[in-house]
Amino acid sequence: MSQRALRCALLACAVASLTCAGQVAAAEAAEPLEPLVLWHAYGDGEAEALRQVLAAFEAAHPGERVHAVRLPFGVLASRLESAVPTGNGPDLFIDAHERLGRYIPRGIVQPLDPSADPDWDATVAQLEPQHVEALRRDGRLYGLPLSAKAVALFINRALVPEGGAPPAGLEAMLRRPLPQGVWPLAIEGEDTYFVAPIFHAFGAKLFEDGRYGLARDGEADPRAVQALERLAGFFRDGLIPPEPSGELVTRLFGGGQAAYAISGPWLAASLPADLDVRVIPLPGLEGAGPMRPFVTVEAIFRAGADAGAEASPAHDVRVAALAGFLAGEESAVLRATVARQVVSHRGAWERFTPDATMLAFRDAARGGVVMPGDARMSQVFEPTTRAIRAVVRGGVDPAVALAEAEARFDDAVRALPEAHDPSLALVLLGALLFIGAVVAVRRSLRAEVRRSLALSLPAWRYVAASFFAVLLLVITPLVVGAAMSLFATDGSEFRYVGLTHYVDILSARGGDLLGQGSFWRVLLVTVVWTALNLLLHVAIGVSLALLLHRPVLRLRAVYRVLLILPWAVPSYVTALSWKGMFHSQYGAVNALLAAVGVEPVHWFSRFGTAFAANITTNVWLGFPFMMVVALGALSAIPKELYEAARVDGASSWQQLRHITLPLLWPPLLPAVAMGAVWTFNMFNVVFLVSGGEPGGSTEILVSEAYRWAFTRGARYGYAAAYAVLIFGILWLGTRSRLVSRAMQ
Amino acid sequence: MAELSLEGIEKTLGSTPILRGVDLDARDGELVVLVGASGCGKSTLLRVIAGLETPDRGRVVLDGRDVTALSPRDRDVAMVFQSYALYPHLSVRDNLVFGLRLQKVARGVIDERVAEVSEMLGLGELLGRLPRELSGGQRQRVAMGRAIARRPKLFLFDEPLSNLDAKLRNKVRVEIKALHRKLRTTTIYVTHDQLEAMTLADRLVVLDRGVVQQVGSPLEVFERPANRFVAGFIGTPPMNLLDVEALDPGLRESLPAGCATLGVRAHQLRAVGEGEALSPGQPRFDVEVLAVEPMGAESWVHGVLAAGEGAAAPAVSADAADGAGRRLIWGSPNWQAPVGERMRWTAEPSALHCFGARGERL
Known part of the structure; x- marks a missing residue:
């Protein structure tokens, strides 16, 4: 026993030492000064530039050490949000300025202290004022800008050979004659970020005064409507490829199949070396102003007050010195020359010879619109992207689409529910726990209970390990999730709201009970989705099993393996492949349809076709399981039954109907019940194939819950209430008579 | 119909x-x-x-x-x-x-x-x-x-x-x-x-x-x-099938030419009484009793043909496979039989079945 305890302790030590190994190692390396920790999410080139900058810093500040930690881009924000409040965060981090609105209320970031750096004013004076302003909140500067990113116009000079100044308007460029099969413009034309310059050209703003900018009180901004009509016209006239993705833009422009592209510096990095490309700032639109892109400022921030162990004036000075050095001229030159960053330090541009592309990106950033830093700005994207898709794919009136986008935006940024007094719930919980404890104690005092307990004690020893594993991995998250549904949060504060989330969800927050995005409507879609899928899974699975089971079929083993393959491939890979196959222009499905003379279908522009695409994908994923189960069930049917039936006069069809199917059903039922649960919660397919398009109509409950948690603010409580409802529905469903009979 | x-x-x-x-x-x-x-x-x-x-x-x-x-x-x-x-x-x-x-x-x-x-x-x-x-x-x-x-x-x-x-x-x-x-x-x-x-x-x-x-x-x-196959398959116990070579020479001579196997049913055997003289045509089986199985109404007495005068027969155990061709069962009305001792059994000549070398009935 003591040996086991010792082993446990050793294990705990090992885990603990692993988690803090980095910090410990760093601390030992620099005895006098603890190194400063810097988090970033740079790509390879920028990370190399940063390494050189930090080396220069350490050379200029003897004894100083900086420990840089590179995190994946998608992980940085959430890692900061979990680490900084618990004091495990870095001293400094590099991130985009628009995250400030999210970080400030949560204490992830704190203003830099001008008094800690003697060169402060000189440094700030050298930085692009527009970039500095993006980092100022309530008169305080929260970070120092390092560089800016904005999109620009890429020109393939092999296709557009003119040397002189390009024509004034984008339209004039796009109307140039081009070789067959070449698109005029490659752009992610359904993505809010890339379409924003068009809105800006017409004078519309996406976000203004904390509210949605493209529509107000249900009325779309006429300038935004004009912008969307112009964009839809581009698609209609075949100037932009349909259903474009970043991957498609890279492929078309990089492959010489598009004359122009609108994208950022990242496109330049992924183009083939021999492509003759010129980059210019975005031009204007006919009858409108210049296309002004969104500008993102990357800056060095100081992590929140709790971060790090010591908060001393000396530490402040060290942090300020590093921040100042990173933003300063030497660093800027390194970053510009090594990583081709569009640096914010103005003086640095005199110290090297920037090429035309870098200058173009600098001009693009100078002429752009700095992304609003309000936390609510992040909620503009999903509704606006949906509105754009509805217009360019589904032909929806832009005014209607934008008004709907405003409603979605308002919905996502709505105020948290009022806090409720938790005392009643606490009293109830206390009473329940007390009653439970009393009952448990009284029971355990009864002689027969104690006897059976004593008898089952050895059994408990056997199951203890798995019991604790289940408790830790299944029951605890379940309870925490359920408890979370009683709280409201936007990430910064938690407040107890009782059953408000359930009431809101079930009453559609006072809206139409079957309206777009309401719980009941999504539930209906989910039920239809589950039923249709299961029907097809079983029908196809059983049919194939019947075919494969026939002893006369040759190469049965080969077919079996082939048919089980869809099951063996990870479902997200399958889902992404199918999404590609349903692309209206380049997808295999439309290519097949075209071969038989059917017009190309825009699969994700209407509910019916998008739903069908989801179902096709999931059927592809799901039938092998049913087939395998059916094959097993078939081989369990005694051969004599068929012989008896044949002698009794049954034809092949009658044998199938009266022997095979009735005997197949009982072993298939548990598989169907399991399949129902899996399909009901089949997040991958819905999220990856249709992504809820059009307009969220193909969303199922679990993907809707995901959106509330991760793309519409961090409404974890609301999403948790969805999850509890899903759990309840499945629990009731699996307790139904049909299923319980099958389980017997 | x-x-x-x-x-x-x-x-x-x-x-x-x-x-x-x-x-x-x-x-x-x-x-x-x-x-x-x-x-x-x-x-x-x-x-x-x-x-x-x-x-x-x-x-x-x-x-x-x-x-x-x-x-x-x-x-x-x-x-x-x-x-x-x-x-x-x-x-x-x-x-x-x-x-x-x-x-x-x-x-x-x-x-x-x-x-x-x-x-x-x-x-x-x-x-x-x-x-x-x-x-x-x-x-x-x-x-x-x-x-x-x-x-x-x-x-x-x-x-x-x-x-x-x-x-x-x-x-x-x-x-x-x-x-x-x-x-x-x-x-x-x-x-x-x-x-x-x-x-x-x-x-x-x-x-x-x-x-x-x-x-x-x-x-x-x-x-x-x-x-021979049918004879050995039908009947409980199956018909006794004896190699002609193992038989008493007198009996052997009385059998038709070509007879390789002699068959006789257990219930058609009987014990020869003390001092009873057998008529010249009657077969004579000198057996050593191996075992007795009481079946209720009758007992099955297992015997093995004893060697004829001058011929030495190898010892045979009660194991059923041992001594095939020399073993026979008598359906005796008595419960008892002298295990290990010699007995003489006989049957009516009409109860004897002769099978040729290929098993065919003669």
């Missing part, structure tokens, strides 16, 4: 010949039992008759019609399987009427048949149950009932009693016999149990290695086995 005739049926499974030219006739209303050791081809023959297997060569003629190429459903035969093959998802009643429903027989007729069959087999209380809720004997009766309800031209039974315990087997055997007497439907019955075959058959067909060895009434087959 039908006559069945098989003409030159041959069947090979894989590379193994199972049936090698089987001819057989079953007259109208007859109960023909196919008997043979396992692997002799009797079940395959039955499946050929049912249409579940197609013969490689030969014809199956039912009521004057060649049905060789017809599927089972077009032959109007019913079969009772060894495993019963009851439909597990159907009630007893639905099992009984499964074939009738497929034939689209009128509901009134179906009800009549169910009543009749359940009366005949005592299934009345079981009609609503599922097969898994029945005992082995009940399942067996349902399987028979399913065949009877169809009123086919021909019944086929494939070892229907082999899954029952011994006591029940005897009971059901009698029931089948009575049922056949009542229905008078032509029946082909397959079994490996020669006792069952003897008691049930109107006519017995003994099969060995895919060839018919003998066809005849049970008594004919018992009393005049056509060859």
Whole structure:
């Protein structure tokens, strides 16, 4: 026993030492000064530039050490949000300025202290004022800008050979004659970020005064409507490829199949070396102003007050010195020359010879619109992207689409529910726990209970390990999730709201009970989705099993393996492949349809076709399981039954109907019940194939819950209430008579 | 009611010949039992008759019609399987009427048949149950009932009693016999149990290695086995088969020329009394008693031929395989016999059967 305890302790030590190994190692390396920790999410080139900058810093500040930690881009924000409040965060981090609105209320970031750096004013004076302003909140500067990113116009000079100044308007460029099969413009034309310059050209703003900018009180901004009509016209006239993705833009422009592209510096990095490309700032639109892109400022921030162990004036000075050095001229030159960053330090541009592309990106950033830093700005994207898709794919009136986008935006940024007094719930919980404890104690005092307990004690020893594993991995998250549904949060504060989330969800927050995005409507879609899928899974699975089971079929083993393959491939890979196959222009499905003379279908522009695409994908994923189960069930049917039936006069069809199917059903039922649960919660397919398009109509409950948690603010409580409802529905469903009979 | 005739049926499974030219006739209303050791081809023959297997060569003629190429459903035969093959998802009643429903027989007729069959087999209380809720004997009766309800031209039974315990087997055997007497439907019955075959058959067909060895009434087959195989297969205990070389020289000389094996049934032996003189034609078996098995009404006394004068015989143990060709059993009315001592047994000359070197009857 003591040996086991010792082993446990050793294990705990090992885990603990692993988690803090980095910090410990760093601390030992620099005895006098603890190194400063810097988090970033740079790509390879920028990370190399940063390494050189930090080396220069350490050379200029003897004894100083900086420990840089590179995190994946998608992980940085959430890692900061979990680490900084618990004091495990870095001293400094590099991130985009628009995250400030999210970080400030949560204490992830704190203003830099001008008094800690003697060169402060000189440094700030050298930085692009527009970039500095993006980092100022309530008169305080929260970070120092390092560089800016904005999109620009890429020109393939092999296709557009003119040397002189390009024509004034984008339209004039796009109307140039081009070789067959070449698109005029490659752009992610359904993505809010890339379409924003068009809105800006017409004078519309996406976000203004904390509210949605493209529509107000249900009325779309006429300038935004004009912008969307112009964009839809581009698609209609075949100037932009349909259903474009970043991957498609890279492929078309990089492959010489598009004359122009609108994208950022990242496109330049992924183009083939021999492509003759010129980059210019975005031009204007006919009858409108210049296309002004969104500008993102990357800056060095100081992590929140709790971060790090010591908060001393000396530490402040060290942090300020590093921040100042990173933003300063030497660093800027390194970053510009090594990583081709569009640096914010103005003086640095005199110290090297920037090429035309870098200058173009600098001009693009100078002429752009700095992304609003309000936390609510992040909620503009999903509704606006949906509105754009509805217009360019589904032909929806832009005014209607934008008004709907405003409603979605308002919905996502709505105020948290009022806090409720938790005392009643606490009293109830206390009473329940007390009653439970009393009952448990009284029971355990009864002689027969104690006897059976004593008898089952050895059994408990056997199951203890798995019991604790289940408790830790299944029951605890379940309870925490359920408890979370009683709280409201936007990430910064938690407040107890009782059953408000359930009431809101079930009453559609006072809206139409079957309206777009309401719980009941999504539930209906989910039920239809589950039923249709299961029907097809079983029908196809059983049919194939019947075919494969026939002893006369040759190469049965080969077919079996082939048919089980869809099951063996990870479902997200399958889902992404199918999404590609349903692309209206380049997808295999439309290519097949075209071969038989059917017009190309825009699969994700209407509910019916998008739903069908989801179902096709999931059927592809799901039938092998049913087939395998059916094959097993078939081989369990005694051969004599068929012989008896044949002698009794049954034809092949009658044998199938009266022997095979009735005997197949009982072993298939548990598989169907399991399949129902899996399909009901089949997040991958819905999220990856249709992504809820059009307009969220193909969303199922679990993907809707995901959106509330991760793309519409961090409404974890609301999403948790969805999850509890899903759990309840499945629990009731699996307790139904049909299923319980099958389980017997 | 039908006559069945098989003409030159041959069947090979894989590379193994199972049936090698089987001819057989079953007259109208007859109960023909196919008997043979396992692997002799009797079940395959039955499946050929049912249409579940197609013969490689030969014809199956039912009521004057060649049905060789017809599927089972077009032959109007019913079969009772060894495993019963009851439909597990159907009630007893639905099992009984499964074939009738497929034939689209009128509901009134179906009800009549169910009543009749359940009366005949005592299934009345079981009609609503599922097969898994029945005992082995009940399942067996349902399987028979399913065949009877169809009123086919021909019944086929494939070892229907082999899954029952011994006591029940005897009971059901009698029931089948009575049922056949009542229905008078032509029946082909397959079994490996020669006792069952003897008691049930109107006519017995003994099969060995895919060839018919003998066809005849049970008594004919018992009393005049056509060859050594039949003699050794039919009867309890089987006929004593002795190598001629091992016999007393006097006896050997009295046998017809070419006789290689001498057969004599256990119950036709008797002990030679003290001082009893045997007539010159009577055989004489000097045996050493190995063991006694009391069977109830009689005892089986196992003996081994003692060496004749001058010839030294090797010692033989009680092990059944030891000394084959020299061992014999006497069905003695007495419980006791002097184990380890010598006895002299005899039989009427008419009870002796002679078989040639190839096993043929002489």
